[in-house]
Amino acid sequence: MRTGYAGVGMSDGQNSLGERDVVVVGGGVVGVASAYFLARRGARVSLLEQGELCAGASYGNAGWIFPSHSTPLPAxxxxxxxxxxxxxxxxxxxxxxxxxxxxxxxxxxxxxASTEARARRTFALNRELSLASHELYAKLVPELGVEVGYxxxxxxxxxxxxxxxxxxxxxxxxxxxxxxxxxxxxxxxxxxxxxxxxxxxxxxxxxxxxxHVSPAEFVCALAAEAARLGVEVRTQTEVLRIERPGGSRSRVIATRGEFACDELVLAGGAWSPGLARQLGLRLPVxxxxxxxxxxxxxxxxxxxxxxxxxxxxxxxxxxxxxxxxxxxxxxxxxxxxxxxxxxxxxxxxxxxxxxxxxxxxxxxxxxxxxxxxxxxxTPDDLPVIGRARALPGVVIATGHGMSGISQGPITGLLVAQLIAGGPSALDLAPFSPDRF
Ligand SMILES: Cc1cc2nc3c(=O)[nH]c(=O)nc-3n(C[C@H](O)[C@H](O)[C@H](O)COP(=O)(O)OP(=O)(O)OC[C@H]3O[C@@H](n4cnc5c(N)ncnc54)[C@H](O)[C@@H]3O)c2cc1C
Known part of the structure; x- marks a missing residue:
């Protein structure tokens, strides 16, 4: 049973983000995929990573892209x-x-979240994300032009x-x-x-x-492709503080520079709650x-x-x-x-x-x-993908638990579609940061 994936192509609305400055925090699979799909739509993207690319969970994991294993932890x-x-x-x-x-x-x-009804719903939603992502892997990998063990x-x-x-x-x-x-x-x-x-x-x-895929090879190859599309990749750049000077703009103060942006994407993996707390948002990750x-x-x-x-x-x-x-x-x-x-x-x-x-x-x-x-x-084993009501100009993309490699590419596409304001490949309501 598929519920809603519309199979939106990777480049729909290309260049629709021209002139918009986006800062993506986190150089794991989710941050890199977001930066890549944003760049495909013409945004000016800076990707900030405190260590080297793929310094977090996206490095040495099992690398499985497994829509068949969507049974949630809370069951x-x-x-x-x-x-x-x-x-x-x-x-x-x-x-x-x-x-x-x-x-x-x-x-x-x-x-x-461990009831039969919630577990079935989570199963369906995670499976849908992973299936959509799997389709994207099949399209992305040949474009990368290097062997990533897919x-x-x-x-x-x-x-x-x-x-x-x-x-x-x-x-x-x-x-x-x-x-x-x-x-x-x-x-x-x-x-x-x-x-x-x-x-x-x-x-x-x-x-x-x-x-399956060699996860670090995939993330690094996708980051190289993102850089070719114009993404400014800044490694060894730790985000220390996020200020909101007014409206929806953010100012990001990092160990190597300050960045002003129209849109901020928080893809800091397990470190995301600390970053979100600075914005007044509680993320149970x-x-x-x-x-x-x-x-x-x-x-x-x-x-x-x-x-x-x-x-x-x-x-x-x-x-x-x-x-x-x-x-x-x-x-x-x-x-x-x-x-x-x-x-x-x-x-x-x-x-x-x-x-x-x-x-x-x-x-x-x-x-x-x-x-x-x-x-x-997350406690419900669903990722957080979307905007919090109180935070215009900020997109949260984290909480992928055991399925971040499976779901990274579709998350990146959804983030870019959300910021571009066009049609979304999937309904984002179940993944809202406001659901907790
Ligand atoms: C043992 C193991 C096996 C796994 N196997 C699989 C699998 O087979 N299939 C699957 O789908 N998933 C698997 N996973 C889960 C998967 O690895 C994660 O869900 C995924 O990597 C999360 O990606 P991410 O980009 O959200 O986080 P991360 O990869 O952790 O990236 C977050 C990045 O943000 C950076 N960052 C944090 N704070 C800051 C800051 N203040 N400033 C700048 N940068 C910052 C971090 O350094 C990090 O590089 C596994 C995980 C583990 C641990």
Missing amino acids: PGVLRQSLRWLFDRESPLYVKPRPSLELARWLLAFLR RQLGLILACRTRRALETALAELAVLREFGGEGRRLGPEELLDFQPALAPGLAGGVYFPADA QPAKGYSVTVRRPDGVGDVPVMLSEAKVGVTPLGPLLRFAGTLELAGLDLSIQQRRVDAILRAVCNYLPGLVPEGGIEELERVETWRGLRPL
């Missing part, structure tokens, strides 16, 4: 599941206990236990209701896709419509830390990404590399690496994929990088 049964997980430091979902009113409000809103090979979900398989099949039934495709796989068929998997797993599901370990790809690993179902670890082949990514930790704006959580990811890989583990253990795989990033997570 029926989450309370029972989370009580088992919440305070277990090695579980796929961990909340670091801390005295924070913001966190308490966020958790309450999360529980309120592959349309689908995804596999691999389950060790019958219980996980039953849950997966129930989710598949919901996906089919919404027009999605998936095929049940027996233990042997799993091995045909991914020979490194353990024999004797309960089974799995193949989702043929999903894709919690940093949700995840980790990845990237190794040189061993021989005999299939090309299709795999989700290790119970462990919630994603395994993505990225050309000569292989990435294991997962875990979700609500611990505030904390970028420390908790070794036990990295170890939990690697243990899951050993359990599900013994075929890629050398005799001496997984540590013998050539490690390229251990990484962590902060997903910007």
Whole structure:
């Protein structure tokens, strides 16, 4: 079931933004895609990033473009599941206990969003965003002219236990209701896709419509294309203060310069609430830390990404590399690496994929990088895309949680359409910053 995506082209209303100055804060997938689509419409865009491009969550994630996996985090049964997980430091979902009113409000809103009806609505909305974005990837990638590891090979979900398989099949039934495709796989068929998997797993599901990309390569290539279209990309430029001198204009004071603009796009990922607070807007976005370990790809690993179902670890082949990514930790704006959580990811890989583990253990795989990033997570698991009523001249684009790579391009297009004032590819009402 598709609800409203009108398939608006990437260049509709091109040049309609001539003479408008736009500042985009944040050089992750959302900020870069916004800058790109704004530049295509002729706006004068400055993209400000405190570190290097792709310094945040958009760098070392799993890179999945997965409209088939739109089941939201807040869903029926989450309370029972989370009580088992919440305070277990090695579980796929961990909340670091801390005295924070913001966190308490966020958790309450999360529980309120965990009803059947809300979960179905969120499923439909996130799926629609991801499907629309997927269409844009297919158009954008050939235009970039460089290899960004985009592959349309689908995804596999691999389950060790019958219980996980039953849950997966129930989710598949919901996906089919919404027009999605998936095929049940027996233990042997799993091995045909991914020979490194353990024999004797309960089974799995193949989702043929999903894709993956090397996320940092994609974001950097899109930023290069944006720069070619005239975007002024300013890295190592941290936004310190935002002033509103009157009307809808903003003045942005950064570590390297000051910028006046007609329109300001806040795409600061997990750091967005601090920026929004300066404008008097409360954004309930919690940093949700995840980790990845990237190794040189061993021989005999299939090309299709795999989700290790119970462990919630994603395994993505990225050309000569292989990435294991997962875990979700609500611990505030904390970028420390908790070794036990990295170890939990690697243990899951050993359990599900013994075929890629050398005799001496997984540590013998050539490690390229251990990484962590902060997903910007809203309590209803829907992104925030749009204007707040009280803030003319400001567009918020954040809160994409686990789906920012999937939904980055469509978010950029929607931001540009909103600022251009033309037709919108999707109804933005469900994503409004005023909904909280
Ligand atoms: C382990 C893991 C696996 C994931 N796997 C997937 C996946 O397979 N598929 C998927 O769709 N999503 C996935 N995600 C989620 C995805 O990575 C995020 O949703 C997405 O990257 C968010 O993009 P963003 O542009 O909003 O934020 P970010 O990429 O974090 O970008 C925000 C940028 O703003 C900059 N910034 C912040 N404050 C300031 C300031 N004051 N001045 C200037 N710049 C500032 C930051 O430095 C940062 O670069 C995963 C995430 C993790 C952690």
